[in-house]
Structure formats: C-alpha cells, structure tokens
Amino acid sequence: MAEARRVMISGSGQGIGRACALAFAQLGARVAVMARTEQSAHTTSAEIRRAGGDATAIWGDLTEPGQPARQTEQALAWLGGLDVLVHNAGWTLTRPFLEDGPDYWRQVIGLNLMAALAITHLALPALIEAEGVMVSVSSDAGRAGMGGEAVYAAAKGGLTAFTKSIAQEVARHGVRANVVSPGLVRTRIIEINQEDARAARVIERIVARNPQRRMAEPEEVAAAVVFLASPAASHITGQVLSVNGGLQMA
C-alpha cells in the first residue's frame, strides 16, 4: 500500500479541491494543483509552499479538447509517478432543465464526467505501477437526483458508476477506487448560486431539511478523501461515502 506521496487533484484552485490539496500537503505529499484559471492554481500551490510543502500549478479549462491530456502529462512529469488521483473538478448551475440546452449539457458533462475519463485514461498506468488510489468527488445529486441540477446529477451519477467500475477492473493490481459524495458544501459555487434569488431559496430549503441543519465545510469533505486515500482504508474499494449531514441516507 502506497503512502500518499505524489498527489494530483483536478479542480483544486478553490473549495473542496483546495481543501484536499492543503490536507494532502500537510501530510507531506507533493501536490499537482490543477485549476481552471492560472490565478487560482497559483493561489493554492503558493499556499502549500508557504506552509513548507511542495506543489506545482497546472491550469486550463478541462472541457477544451486536449486539455485533460496536457494537464495530466504535465502533472505526471512533475510528480514522477502517481500515488493518489483525485477527480474533483466540477461545476453546475441550479436552474430548471428546460432552461438550458446542448451547449450547457456538453459543458457540465464535459467537466464533471468526460474530464475524469480522460484524466484516468492517461493516469491509470502510473497509478497501477504505484499501487495507488483514485478518489472521485461526486455528489449526492448523482446518488438521489436533484431538481434544478438534472444534468449535473447525470454526470455525477456517471462518475460514481465509472469509479466503481474502475475499482473492479484494477483491484488485482492493488489499486483502490472510491467515491466521496458530498451534499451541500460551503464553496464559491454555492455563493454564486445564492446570488440568484430562486436558487438561494432552493439552497435554503435544502439546509433546513438537513438533519444537522448546516452545510459542510470543504475541510470536512477533504477529510473523507484523505481517509479513503490512506492505508487506513486499505480494505475499502468500490464504495460511495456520503458526507452530507444526513441529507440522503441508504
């Protein structure tokens, strides 16, 4: 079982991905920080280096052709191998299905699902070589469905099924793959959605319905990612761990 020495995280410029990057770095890992914008990739990697860790910044829009491959190759070259692959890049709007069309679908599925396939396709051999771990940050939207986020739920459901299938394919090579499935997390995406009054009401209702009556902090999701990537989880593979305050059970 590999220690998490070389870690690559998509979407780690902010939110859950940033919290994962900081948590792995704190454990001594070198982290390839992948983010959409140059600025956010540098912000997280600089934060890690200021704390005495080692990180590199890689940026670009993963929905653009060739970007997942370019970024993955860059990350693997800098890391010199791979112990932990975290699929975290994700994005959605909260609005009715009928209000958007194919361009939006392509964007949402491209980022939340296709990017993970493309990255895994290139990174899996390195993960097999290191007997490493893949962790996908999916969503309870993909587990239970979510009005206002139909396309996102479809993509995240796909990501979850993909991760379970990879777990079956590569277990014999000593590679594990699991899913962390957050409910509502206090991230920039939520803040942006809250600026829209209708979306804000949906979010408010979800929080009120939550048994713990609060959102998660990004660090609470990152803790589950770090756990599943650690040797403590060496007998856990192909599973979905929801971090949702009890929003969805069973």
Added chain:
Amino acid sequence: MEQSQELRGKWALVTGASRGIGAGCALALAARGADIAVHYHRQRDAAEQIVAEVGAMGRRAALLQADLAQPQEVTAMAEAFQRVSPQLDVLVLAAAATAFKRVEEIRPHHLAKTYNLVVGGMVQLVQEVLPSIGPGGRVIAISGQGTDFTLPGYALLGSAKGAMEVLVRYLARELGGRQITANCISPGVVDTDSARFYAQDTYPEFVARVAAATAVGRIGTAADVAAAVCFLASPQAGYITGQVLVVDGGLGLSSLPFMNQDTSP
C-alpha cells in the same frame, strides 16, 4: 506512521469488545488516545486482556459485563459506566450473537436471543447513555454484508443488522440537530472467532474462497474495520451521518457466477 492522538480525552464504550471486531475497535480507538469502556458478556479473560492492553497504551480502561439482551443488565451497565465517566463520546455497537439457521428452522428462542441483543440491546443502550453524549458525539454500529446480500444461514442476524442500519438512520435524523452522528460500518468477511464459528471445519477453504471473491484478494481483518470506525469517530467526520460505510475489500462488487472471471486489463 505516527498515530494521531485526536481522540485524547474522549471516552469510547465498545460493546462486544472482548474479541474480534469489537476488540480491534477498542485497541484502535485507544491507540488514537481514547479511554475505553470494554463491554463483554462471557469472555472475561479475553476482556481483561483488552483492558490490560489499553492500560499499557497509557489510556484509562473500564471493564463492563452485561448480557445486552437483558434490560436490567443494560441498565446496570449504563449506571456502571456513568460511575466511571459522566461523559461518553463514542458508542461502538459490535456485540452480536445468533444461531445460523434457514428461515424455516428459526424457533422463537432464536429470534428472541438475536433480536433482543442486536436490536433491543442497541435501542436500550443508546437510550441509557444518550444523556452522557454531547455535541460531537458518535454512534457507530457494526452491521454486515448479510443485510444487502443473502448469505447461507444468515437470515436471523442479517435481518437484525438490517434493523440496526434503519435505526442508525433514524438516530442520525433525530440527533442531527445536536451534532451527534450515527453511522454503520458494514464489513465483508472478517477473520474473527465468529467467522470461524460460521464456517466450522471448512474455515481454511472458506477463507480461500472469500479471498478469491474479494477484489483486493484477501479476507478482512478487525484492524481494517477498526480503522474505518476510528475515522468516523474523528472530529473531521462530523458531517458524515446516517451512512453505511462498506469495508469489504470489494467482496460485494462481484456476483458469484462471475467471481472467477478476471476483469482486470
């Protein structure tokens, strides 16, 4: 790897802690700094050994005896714990006992024994210790593969553990506002006395079959399950509640007719 001491100053009560998964949980929680109340039913020597090992780690330990199927014994045990500590942080429900029967062979006394212990004992113990559990508290129940899959002779315990999973969800809902979480760990096949009892003389062959059907290629250990319990007990896991975390090495991912087909690339 240096063990985190994030449970320092917390008390964990582990039922069925003399052997197997319960013993593994008691030792792993102690290794992370928790003080441990070790519950046992019959195996006093084994339980005393766990108490001694917890003590050797520099943690406090208390020995609690009870038949959890007997309400007056649960009450006495909860009172005994409250004399040890006014506060409980982590309750781990690992105790179980059953008869391995086909449904048509189950007799009323079999039902009473397993359900009174696994379901009745859980509800009553939670009720009795809940006043001692504050925000940040954890209820962690050990369920099992027999709730989602039909295993030979496992109907009685599987159905009782199914009830345990449902009760955990209700607890998660009802205690959520107090920031107390409730979750289940669902192990696959774990190398314990119980697994040996289940498989009888065929145990070595059983272990080989389990390893062959398990994605990671081996039977589980109490330490595997305990590591997941420790994570759920940790302060970082405060937003995980009402969940069943499967710790089975991928055993449940494969279907029997396909289990010898290698799907690896």
